[in-house]
Amino acid sequence: MLDLHGYGPRLLEGSLLTLELALLSLLLAVLLGLLSASAKLSSSRILRGIAHVYTLVIRGVPDLVLMLLLFYGGQIGINMATDWIYSEFDVDIFININAFVAGVVTIGIIFGAYMSETFRGAFLAVDEGLLEAGRAYGMRPWAVFRHIRFPLMMRHALPGLGNNWMVLLKTTALVSIIGLSDMVKVAAEATKATHEPFLFMIPVALGYLLIASVSEWCFMKLRQRFDIGFSSGGSSWNN
Amino acid sequence: MEQLSTLWQPVLSWMNGNDIFTPNTFEMYWSGLVNTVHLVFVSLVIGLIIAVPLAIARGSSNLWIRKPVWFFTYLFRGTPLLIQLYLAYYGFAFIPGIQDTWLWFFLEDPIYPALLAFTLNTAAYTTEIFHGAIQSTPRGEIEAARAYGMNRFTMLRRIVLPSAFRRALPAYGNEVIFMLHASAIAFVVSITDLTGAAYYIYARFYAPFAAFLFVAVLYMALSFSIQGLFKYLEKRLLGHLKPQS
Numbered sequence: 001m002l003d004l005h006g007y008g009p010r011l012l013e014g015s016l017l018t019l020e021l022a023l024l025s026l027l028l029a030v031l032l033g034l035l036s037a038s039a040k041l042s043s044s045r046i047l048r049g050i051a052h053v054y055t056l057v058i059r060g061v062p063d064l065v066l067m068l069l070l071f072y073g074g075q076i077g078i079n080m081a082t083d084w085i086y087s088e089f090d091v092d093i094f095i096n097i098n099a100f101v102a103g104v105v106t107i108g109i110i111f112g113a114y115m116s117e118t119f120r121g122a123f124l125a126v127d128e129g130l131l132e133a134g135r136a137y138g139m140r141p142w143a144v145f146r147h148i149r150f151p152l153m154m155r156h157a158l159p160g161l162g163n164n165w166m167v168l169l170k171t172t173a174l175v176s177i178i179g180l181s182d183m184v185k186v187a188a189e190a191t192k193a194t195h196e197p198f199l200f201m202i203p204v205a206l207g208y209l210l211i212a213s214v215s216e217w218c219f220m221k222l223r224q225r226f227d228i229g230f231s232s233g234g235s236s237w238n239n
Numbered sequence: 240m241e242q243l244s245t246l247w248q249p250v251l252s253w254m255n256g257n258d259i260f261t262p263n264t265f266e267m268y269w270s271g272l273v274n275t276v277h278l279v280f281v282s283l284v285i286g287l288i289i290a291v292p293l294a295i296a297r298g299s300s301n302l303w304i305r306k307p308v309w310f311f312t313y314l315f316r317g318t319p320l321l322i323q324l325y326l327a328y329y330g331f332a333f334i335p336g337i338q339d340t341w342l343w344f345f346l347e348d349p350i351y352p353a354l355l356a357f358t359l360n361t362a363a364y365t366t367e368i369f370h371g372a373i374q375s376t377p378r379g380e381i382e383a384a385r386a387y388g389m390n391r392f393t394m395l396r397r398i399v400l401p402s403a404f405r406r407a408l409p410a411y412g413n414e415v416i417f418m419l420h421a422s423a424i425a426f427v428v429s430i431t432d433l434t435g436a437a438y439y440i441y442a443r444f445y446a447p448f449a450a451f452l453f454v455a456v457l458y459m460a461l462s463f464s465i466q467g468l469f470k471y472l473e474k475r476l477l478g479h480l481k482p483q484s
Contacts, residue, residue: 069447072447
């Protein structure tokens with residue numbers, strides 16, 4: 001019963017792939033989100049325009065369509081580019097887009113757009129005077145970001161970040177459609193072979209709920225960490 | 240009439256000049272669009288009808304009413320829609336002997352399992368949205384209703400629900416767009432929705448950009464019209480909550 005017709009180990013491997021994919025896409029999404037949030041607040045009109053078009057397009061198009069476009073179109077696009085390089089410079093390059101890279105890049109790009117809104121609000125919530133004080137101490141822009149802006153803005157960004165992570169986790173299920181063997185794909189294959197959908201789909205659903213619960217706990221810990229020094233954290237006298 | 244045909248001439252010759260954007264493929268895209276809109280609209284309407292009583296039950300003071308509803312929304316919001324779709328699609332189809340019963344009429348067509356999964360999913364999200372809106376009803380409104388001697392049902396019908404619906408409007412607009420985007424997975428259970436049409440045309444002509452970029456633009460147009468509609472509704476229904484200048 002527990003070995004699930006021999007699919008147990010493969011399901012476990014699939015869940016590891018889901019986790020890996022989700023964490024890597026989260027990393028990319030946070031980076032893109034920070035970049036485009038900075039672009040939205042920058043004084044350059046071009047940067048602001050690019051960042052706004054980016055979020056507008058991502059909000060209007062389904063994740064799956066973007067994923068299919070990147071997975072099937074990306075390969076052709078890269079082939080065209082490498083063919084052109086070959087004919088112009090006689091340099092032969094071969095780049096293969098595999099489903100994993102396509103999945104990470106697509107999910108990263110999609111959630112980068114959602115993160116940028118979260119981070120934009122959080123950037124604005126940091127008191128300008130604190131940043132000015134940092135500059136007055138002679139800190140370089142990077143030091144101001146790392147020591148003042150980032151720790152203070154994370155407090156405001158964490159709730160939105162947590163929500164985005166929960167949605168991102170569920171979005172990773174879509175990579176099974178472009179052929180990646182995550183836990184949904186393994187379960188779908190097993191279902192087709194054995195005709196027992198509940199035996200495979202319900203453990204996978206529980207897997208998602210488990211990851212969600214664990215990450216909720218992590219976010220609670222992170223929130224406590226970034227709330228240090230603010231009255232809302234823990235047992236202060238004015239609560 | 241003469242003028243019209245000269246106007247159409249370049250369009251027609253362009254359509255004859257390429258393989259991908261022909262009247263034939265446009266027909267496919269059109270039926271895909273109809274399927275997508277049909278699927279999304281029906282599941283949203285039924286989901287909304289289910290969500291209203293569930294949202295009221297979700298805030299009940301009785302533990303045995305409140306907890307099951309919470310569990311339902313927790314399950315459907317915590318797992319991917321794709322799993323729910325697979326469960327609805329395969330879950331019934333593989334029951335032995337089901338092909339001989341009258342139920343097979345519904346299960347033969349993948350649209351019914353897909354509708355079931357989408358409806359329950361959107362019902363779970365909408366329940367939480369409405370629950371939040373009901374919880375945030377200003378105390379004063381409830382006190383005023385009590386002072387008028389309204390019973391619980393009248394209060395719900397006349398005071399709590401109308402004001403909660405208005406406050407839920409922005410979040411519900413997001414849910415509608417989310418549902419439109421989520422419906423793209425319907426093509427994995429062999430429904431030719433908009434994404435399914437694009438996938439077919441990609442596979443037939445090996446033209447990913449023409450196929451997927453085109454439907455991406457169509458989805459974008461649909462999303463922005465929905466957004467515009469909800470902006471208009473908000474302006475009409477939430478005007479009294481705007482800060483007065």
